[in-house]
Amino acid sequence: MGRVISFVSLKGGVGKTTLSASLATELANTYGKRVLLVDGNYSAPNLGLHMDIISPGKTVHDALSSSRTRMSAAVHEKYNVDVIPGNFMFNRDFNPMKLRAKLASLKRGYDFVIIDSSPALNEEIISSMLASDSLFLVSTPDYPTLSCSMKITKVARNRGAEISGMILNRVHKGNSQISLGEVQESVGVPVVAKIMENRKVNLSLYHRIxxxxxxxxxxxxxxxxxxxxxxxxxxxxxxxxxxRPGKEDVNREMLRESFYSSIFEN
Ligand SMILES: Nc1ncnc2c1ncn2[C@@H]1O[C@H](COP(=O)(O)OP(=O)(O)OP(=O)(O)O)[C@@H](O)[C@H]1O
Ligand SMILES: [Mg+2]
Incomplete structure (x- = not known):
């Protein structure tokens, strides 16, 4: 049974889609895992651009708009990952709250289902939360994003969602930004990866790899x-x-233990 995780934030542009595509590709290609990657950013879906799926036939929007369209009809294979992209131009009604039910049987065929969620605090992000077993918060080390991270943590915890950790992305060298320790302490979620700002990330998006x-x-x-x-x-x-190991290394060790034991429980 696939473990469903979502990358969430209330701030746009922090790296949710980049990380979703990268983690899915890594799990599939380095570790041979069966991965389903889903675009849960219904208003501004762009996962397809990261995964080089430019004009898909069926999309997540089709599956959420019709009881006759199965989610499996919207699966497109790329880079050894099964991807369910969105449709920017979709103009019919659809119901994001059906995501969990629509993934229920499909997820049995995967080790991981990764949802790239929306930064909008409405039913878009709630649909990802409800469909997931655990969430990864994505944040950048600046005060506006930090306040959004605190808010989404509260929303998630009020709904009983499990937050497995935070990815601190777009970190610059030097001391012009908030420290990892301060971010972690304010948000109350362990940082499990610290990723530096890197020009190659935009280049990889340009090449859609x-x-x-x-x-x-x-x-x-x-x-x-x-x-x-x-x-x-x-x-x-x-x-x-x-x-010496960084805080994120120690937190990741704890994540490993909790993820591993939960796999055995299932
Ligand atoms: N570590 C990084 N270094 C440099 N650029 C990055 C890094 N991570 C992400 N980016 C760039 O930041 C931009 C936003 O990334 P991305 O689209 O993944 O964010 P997002 O959180 O999904 O945004 P949205 O909420 O709008 O969907 C992209 O141009 C991406 O290439
Ligand atoms: Mg995105």
Missing amino acids: PMPLFSRKSQFSKEVGKLAAAMIGIKEKKKGWFS
Whole structure:
């Protein structure tokens, strides 16, 4: 039975879609996992652009608008990942709240289902939360995003959703931004990956090739690789004797233990 996770934030442009596409590609290509990647950003769907699926036939919108269209009809295979893209131009009524039910039988064929969610605090983000077993918060280290991260954490916890960790993305070198410790303490969610700002990320989007395939050796891809490894229970190699593990390394070890034990429970 596939474990369903969503990348969430209340702020646009923090990297949810980039991370969803990258983690899915990493789990499928490095670890041979069966992954379903779903566009849950119904107002501004762009997962297809990240996964090089430009003009799909059936989409998540078709499945959510008709009881006769199964979700499986909207699956498009790319980079060894099964992708359910959205349709920018969709102009009929659809019901995001059907997402959970529509994924129920399909998820049995996968190890992971990854939902790229919307930053809009309405039924778009709620549909991703309700369909998921756990959430990953995506944040950047600045005060406006931090306040949004605090709010979405509250919304998620009020709904009983499990937040497995936070990805701190677009971190700059130097001390011009809020520290990882301060972000973690304010939001109350452990940071399980710290990803640096990297010009290659935009280049990979331009070429429509997810980062783990486009720039395997980048810090971005290495960090996504460590997150993927933790999610499937693989232990990280210890750093050299002289380098101390960061907070995110320690948190990821805890994530590995909790994800691993929950796989055995299911
Ligand atoms: N670590 C990074 N370094 C540099 N650029 C990045 C990084 N992560 C993401 N980006 C860039 O930031 C932009 C926004 O990323 P993305 O579309 O994934 O955000 P999002 O959270 O999904 O936004 P939205 O909520 O609007 O859907 C993209 O142009 C992407 O290439
Ligand atoms: Mg997005």
